[in-house]
Amino acid sequence: MEGEIKDTYRSIAGKSEGLFKDNGSRFIALAYPVETEEEIKEIVMGLKKEYHDARHHCYAYRLGLKGDKFRANDDGEPSGSAGRPILGQIDSLGLSDILVVVVRYFGGIKLGIPGLIRAYKTSTSDALQSATTIEKIAGKIFRIEFSYEAMNPVMKALKDLSLPQSKQSFGMECSLETRVRLSSEDDFKKRLQDIKGCTISEI
Numbered sequence: 001m002e003g004e005i006k007d008t009y010r011s012i013a014g015k016s017e018g019l020f021k022d023n024g025s026r027f028i029a030l031a032y033p034v035e036t037e038e039e040i041k042e043i044v045m046g047l048k049k050e051y052h053d054a055r056h057h058c059y060a061y062r063l064g065l066k067g068d069k070f071r072a073n074d075d076g077e078p079s080g081s082a083g084r085p086i087l088g089q090i091d092s093l094g095l096s097d098i099l100v101v102v103v104r105y106f107g108g109i110k111l112g113i114p115g116l117i118r119a120y121k122t123s124t125s126d127a128l129q130s131a132t133t134i135e136k137i138a139g140k141i142f143r144i145e146f147s148y149e150a151m152n153p154v155m156k157a158l159k160d161l162s163l164p165q166s167k168q169s170f171g172m173e174c175s176l177e178t179r180v181r182l183s184s185e186d187d188f189k190k191r192l193q194d195i196k197g198c199t200i201s202e203i
Contacts, residue, residue, distance in 0.1 A: 005182050005183040005185075006065075006183075007065065007137055007138045007139070007181050007182035007183045008135050008136065008137055008138070009065050009067075009094075009096050009097075009135070009136055009138065010093070010094050010095050010096070010133050010134070010135060010136070011033055011095055011096055011097040011098055011133070011134055011136050012031060012032075012033050012095065012098055012128075012131040012132060012133055012134065013033065013131070013132040013133070013134045014033065014131075014132065015030065015031065015032050015033075016030075016031045016127050016128070016130045016131035016132075017029065017030055017031070017127055017130070018031075018123045018124065018125065018126025018127030018128070018129070018130065019123060019126060020119050020122045020123035020126060022107075022111055022115060022118075022119050023107050023109040023111060023115075024106075024107020024108055024109055025104060025105060025106055025107035025109070025111060025119065026104070026105040026107070027102050027103070027104050027119045027120065027122075027123035028051070028102065028103045028104075028105075028123070029086075029100060029101070029102045029103075029123035029124045029126060029127035030047065030100070030101050030102075030103070030127065031098060031099070031100045031124075031127040031128055031131055032098070032099045032100075032101075033097055033098060034061065034063070034097060034098065034099045035063065035097055036063075037063070037069070039099075040059075040061055040099050043099060043101070044057065044059060044099075044101060047101050047103060051103045053105075054103045054104060054105050055076075055104050055105060055106040056075045056076055056077055056082065056102075056103070056104040056106075057075050057101060057102075057103055057104075058073060058074055058075045058077055058082035058083055058086065058101070058102050058104065058120060059071075059072075059073050059075070059083065059086065059099060059100060059101040059102065060072040060073065060083045060084070060086035060087035060090060060099075060100055061090075061098060061099040061100070062087070062090055062091070062095065062096045062097075062098060063096060063097055064096060064097070064138075065096070065138035065182070066096075067091075067096040070087065071083075072084045072086065072087040077104075077116060077120075078113050078116065080113075081113045081116040081117050081120070082102065082104075082116060082120045085117045085120040085121040085124065086100050086102060086120050086121075086124045088121065089121055089124040089125050089128055090124070090128070093128055093133070095128070095133070096136075097136060100124050100127060100128070102120050102123050102124060104119075137181050138181065138182050139179045139180055139181040139182060140179070140180055140182070140185065140202055140203075141177055141178070141179050141180075141202070141203040142177065142178055142179075142180055142188070142200050142201065142202055142203065143175060143176075143177050143200070143201050143202075143203055144175065144176055144177070144178065144192065144198065144199075144200050145173065145174070145175045145198070145199050145200075145201075146173075146174050146175070146195070146197055146198040146199070147173065147174070147197035147198075148170075148172065148173075148174060149196075149197055150174075150195050150196060150197040150198045151170075151174055153195045153198075154174075154192065154195060154198055157188075157191045157192055157195070158178060160191075161180075161184060161187065161188055161191070163178045163179070163180060163184075163188070164178060164179055165177070165178055166178070177203065
């Protein structure tokens with residue numbers, strides 16, 4: 001349909017692992033579902049502690065509905081030989097809200113840039129092949145504040161749109177929060193703005 005808002009995207013359901021070995025070097029790929037850069041920092045720092053004896057901890061991530069937040073990090077490997085091949089595998093499957101860290105134990109023999117690219121690409125591919133992919137729905141959280149008189153029409157609108165409710169407070173003034181998928185946002189705003197004594201704000 002023309003003008004339809006795309007609000008779904010693919011990610012992974014949980015952590016998965018992959019492995020590639022070449023000339024004594026081991027490449028352990030660990031894929032994680034993530035939503036924020038803070039989460040990513042914590043995971044990368046945790047893995048550097050857990051695999052403190054490894055030579056490199058290279059990673060790439062992509063975040064959000066459009067995947068417009070991303071990064072590829074070579075962590076001391078030759079430029080473009082690690083982070084970019086990891087990101088390339090994420091992109092080849094059209095995934096977002098995902099982090100892949102590849103931990104390398106050096107085996108004593110240099111692999112050369114083509115060998116490194118193959119190793120990071122293959123280990124990442126192995127981790128992603130064993131991951132369960134899911135469809136995520138992008139949305140926004142709204143806070144709704146309304147008078148007691150407006151409660152019935154507000155509740156009816158939420159029910160008609162099948163919207164969840166949280167953080168409810170019903171006193172002289174009432175409020176609650178709800179998560180609205182992007183494709184329903186215009187309809188949601190129109191319906192609630194037409195209710196007297198009701199205000200909405202995005203969180």
